[in-house]
Amino acid sequence: MADLAAGARGYGLIVAMWVRTTMTYRMSFAMTALGNLLMTAADFAAIAIMFSHTDVLGGFTFAEVGLLYGTTSTSLGLADLLLGNLDRIGGRIRDGTMDTLLVRPVPVFAQIAADRFALRRIGRVLQGLIVLVWSLTALEGVAWTPVSVLLVPVMVLSGAAIFGAVFACGAAFQFWATDAAEVQNSFTYGGNTLTQYPPTIFSKELVRGVTFVVPLAFVNWLPALHILGRDDPLGLPGWVDFASPLVAAACCALAGLAWRTGLRGYRSTGS
Amino acid sequence: MRGWDGLRDAPAVQALRLYGLVAAGGFRRFATYRAATFAGVFTNTVFGFILAYTFIALWHERPQLGGYDQAQALTFVWVGQALLAPAALLGFGFQEELQERIRSGDVAVDLYRPADLQLWWCAHDMGRAAFQLLGRGVVPLAAGALAFELALPTAVHTWLLFLLSVALGCLVSFAIRYLVGLAAFWLLDGQGINLINSLVAMLLSGTLLPLTVFPGAFGDVAQALPWAAMLQVPADVLLGRHTGAGLAGALAFQAVWAGALLAAGRAMQAVATRKVVVQGG
Amino acid sequence: MIEVEDLEKVFSVRRRAGRLRRTRHEVRAVGGISFTVPRGEMVGYIGPNGAGKSTTIKMLTGILTPSSGRLRVAGIDPAQERTRLARRIGVVFGQRTTLWWDLPLLDSYRLMRRMYRIPDDRYHANLARCTELLDLGDLLEVPVRQLSLGQRMRGDIAAALLHDPEVLYLDEPTIGLDVLSKAKVREFLRELNADRGTTVLLTTHDLSDIEQLCRRVMVIDHGRLMYDGDLHGLHAVGESERMLVVDLERELPPIDVAGCRTVKVEGPRQWLAFPAGASAAPLVAEVAERWPLVDLSVREPDIEDVIARMYA
Known part of the structure; x- marks a missing residue:
């Protein structure tokens, strides 16, 4: 617990410094943030083009796909903004600068995650939020209840935590394979692309895999299906629609364990 | 007497040997990143699967969309994943290194070398593309062919024409990125233009969706732009959608864009060189 | 201040044997060394490349965990309480900077101040002192990547001392420096040791560093302590x-x-x-x-x- 507080404090200090530095070049920041927003908007453009040819995809309307897209993209955007720089760890191990982090009084995880904090990545978050808000206004025939309204922010935050855990696991994996940073892209950016689309278009095995192995289905599919009043293709019991926060917590615990194991390995072998 | 020795010393042959070595160097450099290659193959394959399912859903609703049947659409997906790295469809590549050398002033040294800057980087990038076509292209395409029913040709000459088209596509890709790289002579930092380059390449190469699916005039314009030469044309050549004069036209389309963009690169390089000479870097 | 007893570090290295087979080998980087360094001493730690110098330093700073043996720095076990130890030691790596590459020196120092929770008066006093003695006045606003090697090294030494560490580790602090920078760094270290009583452990290739700074010298080779004593005695042992x-x-x-x-x-x-x-x-x-x-x-x-x- 003390470690967590020290980590959060150190993270905050380093992030604050980078944000200050970024803000000395406001114009440049605005341009790159906008560029990030447009970049991530490209895959939404592809979805829009798809829906110019059809009214439904896998039985889902454009607005329904928009809800899936908006939630998962906002979640990934948040995780990417806060922890995206963790994938630099392989480079730091290879060039030996990892050691300089270990002699500072702040947990290494916080130092790497905060190093060169890129505020411009807020562009992805904004783009996700814009699509999310649009989809919420465009959805038709959804019976909103207090629970389903609350489910939207819970889903976004749980999703961010799950993606964050994947970033952390990917970084921990680099303790063993220092130049395999790209593998985690399959689970983060790949997972994001996957969950932008309805689960009904994928094969059952794939859906089962991202429910039970890498629990990406909990990022948005299961809670969003509840909001939309649809059954999930695996026919899971109803309570799993609300299980995202628990799954997120379990993922984070697992990621913490992986990170500790990786760091311990590094400190015993020095490589 | 001018026999073989005379020929071997001819400037053109010497230059060929030099750029051949540079290309081999580019090939070898990327061949050493084994884990990165493996990771890339893995990622391309995962994305291929995801895109393939979305295409199946779309072609289920609209069979024959964009003039493709489902097997052809899926082939397009996997060719796209196979060419993602070699043709740099996301716009990343050597230009960031070039921009760094321009920013640090090291480029002045490059410009005074007996080798031509554009040819040097071109040879290097073609070497890289050759490695990535083998190292990162073959496996995803094979994985796609195993998991889905694709419309791959059986005739050897179609594959050879495909390879020619891919080579031209890589050349166009290089020519565009060389222009982006040289822009660093006039811009404070390359971040902005690199981002725009990536965005345009991703959208207009057909990486997300075939250009024939793009609506109306937007689709027509996209198919006439150079980015179409990077994926859309090679994929259509492989799918056998061009025959006879159409095929020659498609390859000529790529070659003309490559020539025009490389010429533009030369012109820009000449202006940049003058700038370096006048300002001393 | 530093107590080392039977310190050992064994690495397990995999080597290629044949096309695919790999075999494991044990490499004893540090093989059972013992020494103590009392408060306020300045000790030279020398040895050829691969002798175990860096491995020892890494264990003393908590970067590496020892395979066996007892280790205490300022009463703290580095492997167990790395971050607590970090507040009480300063580390300078000659070949790589602990500063933030893209930021001006002063920004790095400001961040250090918060990270190490340095009281305001201590921070300002230490910064003023380092700025003066290490001649950093004109460099504070310059991004680290634009500094020369000698300037960067001086900046690194200042960064390592802002929080008043009790122990200072210097790993090759004069490597690649010009004569003037070398002299300035040595002068500063001598004063630091005399005025503050900071314990200093110095590894170096440049033996003139040791001759000018250290009364005591330890020589390590093949992971073993070959000599521990004063410089003069080294001559006797070396049959010079x-x-x-x-x-x-x-x-x-x-x-x-x-x-x-x-x-x-x-x-x-x-x-x-x-x-x-x-x-x-x-x-x-x-x-x-x-x-x-x-x-x-x-x-x-x-x-x-x-x-x-x-x-x-």
Whole structure:
């Protein structure tokens, strides 16, 4: 617990410094943030083009796909903004600068995650939020209840935590394979692309895999299906629609364990 | 007497040997990143699967969309994943290194070398593309062919024409990125233009969706732009959608864009060189 | 301040054997070394590449966990309480900076101040002192990547001292520096040690660092401590010799005196070698009594030769 507080404090200090530095070049920041927003908007453009040819995809309307897209993209955007720089760890191990982090009084995880904090990545978050808000206004025939309204922010935050855990696991994996940073892209950016689309278009095995192995289905599919009043293709019991926060917590615990194991390995072998 | 020795010393042959070595160097450099290659193959394959399912859903609703049947659409997906790295469809590549050398002033040294800057980087990038076509292209395409029913040709000459088209596509890709790289002579930092380059390449190469699916005039314009030469044309050549004069036209389309963009690169390089000479870097 | 007892570090290295097979080998980087460094001492830690120097430093700073043995720095076990130890030690790596590459020096220092929770008055006093003594005044606003090697090193040393560490580790602090920067760094370290009583452990390739800064020196080779004592004693252990150079009135046959040997004769000048640990006085007296002496000088042995002989 003390470690967590020290980590959060150190993270905050380093992030604050980078944000200050970024803000000395406001114009440049605005341009790159906008560029990030447009970049991530490209895959939404592809979805829009798809829906110019059809009214439904896998039985889902454009607005329904928009809800899936908006939630998962906002979640990934948040995780990417806060922890995206963790994938630099392989480079730091290879060039030996990892050691300089270990002699500072702040947990290494916080130092790497905060190093060169890129505020411009807020562009992805904004783009996700814009699509999310649009989809919420465009959805038709959804019976909103207090629970389903609350489910939207819970889903976004749980999703961010799950993606964050994947970033952390990917970084921990680099303790063993220092130049395999790209593998985690399959689970983060790949997972994001996957969950932008309805689960009904994928094969059952794939859906089962991202429910039970890498629990990406909990990022948005299961809670969003509840909001939309649809059954999930695996026919899971109803309570799993609300299980995202628990799954997120379990993922984070697992990621913490992986990170500790990786760091311990590094400190015993020095490589 | 001018026999073989005379020929071997001819400037053109010497230059060929030099750029051949540079290309081999580019090939070898990327061949050493084994884990990165493996990771890339893995990622391309995962994305291929995801895109393939979305295409199946779309072609289920609209069979024959964009003039493709489902097997052809899926082939397009996997060719796209196979060419993602070699043709740099996301716009990343050597230009960031070039921009760094321009920013640090090291480029002045490059410009005074007996080798031509554009040819040097071109040879290097073609070497890289050759490695990535083998190292990162073959496996995803094979994985796609195993998991889905694709419309791959059986005739050897179609594959050879495909390879020619891919080579031209890589050349166009290089020519565009060389222009982006040289822009660093006039811009404070390359971040902005690199981002725009990536965005345009991703959208207009057909990486997300075939250009024939793009609506109306937007689709027509996209198919006439150079980015179409990077994926859309090679994929259509492989799918056998061009025959006879159409095929020659498609390859000529790529070659003309490559020539025009490389010429533009030369012109820009000449202006940049003058700038370096006048300002001393 | 530093207590090391039977410290051992064994790496398990995989080597390629054949095309796919790999075999495991154990490499003993540090094999059971013991020493203590009392508060306020300045110790040189030397040895050839791969002798185990860096491995020892990494264990002392908590970067690496020891395979076995007991280790205490300022009463703290580095492997167990790395972050607590970090507040009480300063570390300077010669080859890589602990500063933030893209930021001005001052920004790095401000961040250090918060990270280490340095009280305001201490921070300002330490920064002012380092700025003055290390000549950093004009560099504070310059991004680290634009600094020369010598400037960066001075910036790094200041960064390592802002939080008043009790122990300072310096790993090759003068590597690649010009003569002027070297002199400035040494001067600063000498003052730091004298005024603040900071304990300093210094590894270096440059033995003149040690000669100018350290009374005590430890030599490590193949993971073992070969020598631990003062510089003077190193000569005795290394069986090094001093040289008595005598100028005689005229050319004479080689001098023959007990306790030394004549290694060279060049006209009237002769070179007599004698053990570094022995006194030169009786030798000079005897030569002066029996030979027509015009002039003489004593040459100290070269420490590099001494160490090279130890490694041989």
